[in-house]
Amino acid sequence: MVANDPIHDFDFFIGAWQVRHRRLKQRLVGSDEWQEFDGHCRVWSLLGGMANINERVANAPTGTYSGLGLRSFDAESGTWADWNLSARDPHKIDVPIVGRFEDGVGIFLSDDTHEGTPVKVRGRFSQITPASLQWDQAFSTDGGKTWETNWVMRYTRTA
Numbered sequence: 001m002v003a004n005d006p007i008h009d010f011d012f013f014i015g016a017w018q019v020r021h022r023r024l025k026q027r028l029v030g031s032d033e034w035q036e037f038d039g040h041c042r043v044w045s046l047l048g049g050m051a052n053i054n055e056r057v058a059n060a061p062t063g064t065y066s067g068l069g070l071r072s073f074d075a076e077s078g079t080w081a082d083w084n085l086s087a088r089d090p091h092k093i094d095v096p097i098v099g100r101f102e103d104g105v106g107i108f109l110s111d112d113t114h115e116g117t118p119v120k121v122r123g124r125f126s127q128i129t130p131a132s133l134q135w136d137q138a139f140s141t142d143g144g145k146t147w148e149t150n151w152v153m154r155y156t157r158t159a
Contacts, residue, residue, distance in 0.1 A: 007073050009080065009101045010052050012128050013043045016159040021058055024150040027114060028139060035061050040158070047072075082108050082123060097123045104128055109144075120144050131157045 019039040025031055041056035051072040058065045067086040074081070081096040099108035106125035113119060120140040127134040133155045138147040 006078055006100060007049050010071060014045050015157055016042045017155040018158055020154045022152040027150045028117060028141060028148060037061060097121055114139055117141060122147060
């Protein structure tokens with residue numbers, strides 16, 4: 001494998017992390033009220049690097065939540081798919097966001113709904129260093145012309 005092979009795009013994420021969450025209390029209603037809370041996650045590689053999974057716990061004001069993130073690489077398209085499974089609804093896996101990394105930033109998109117409203121979803125991995133990174137999520141109701149960031153997670157490596 002070549003060092004810049006996209007199969008290695010998520011190598012930075014393998015390990016254990018403390019997570020500081022900042023989540024918009026209400027989405028798509030013009031709210032600017034945020035909730036902040038802590039959590040942690042652990043990420044490991046699967047299938048020789050073509051997939052990875054993370055298990056996470058978030059200590060939100062409304063309760064403690066756990067979930068899984070699963071990512072897999074498609075060599076033919078050169079893209080990654082990123083799914084979410086929440087312990088709150090363990091028989092429903094979210095629509096995957098699909099994308100790739102360019103210039104050190106991973107941008108992933110999907111079409112979904114939020115409380116019955118069609119939305120474009122963007123997940124973004126950025127500010128990646130060996131010891132930290134940021135992930136944020138945004139929704140768009142106008143096909144991606146404008147975005148409302150509704151969740152920011154700042155990761156600090158613990159192992």
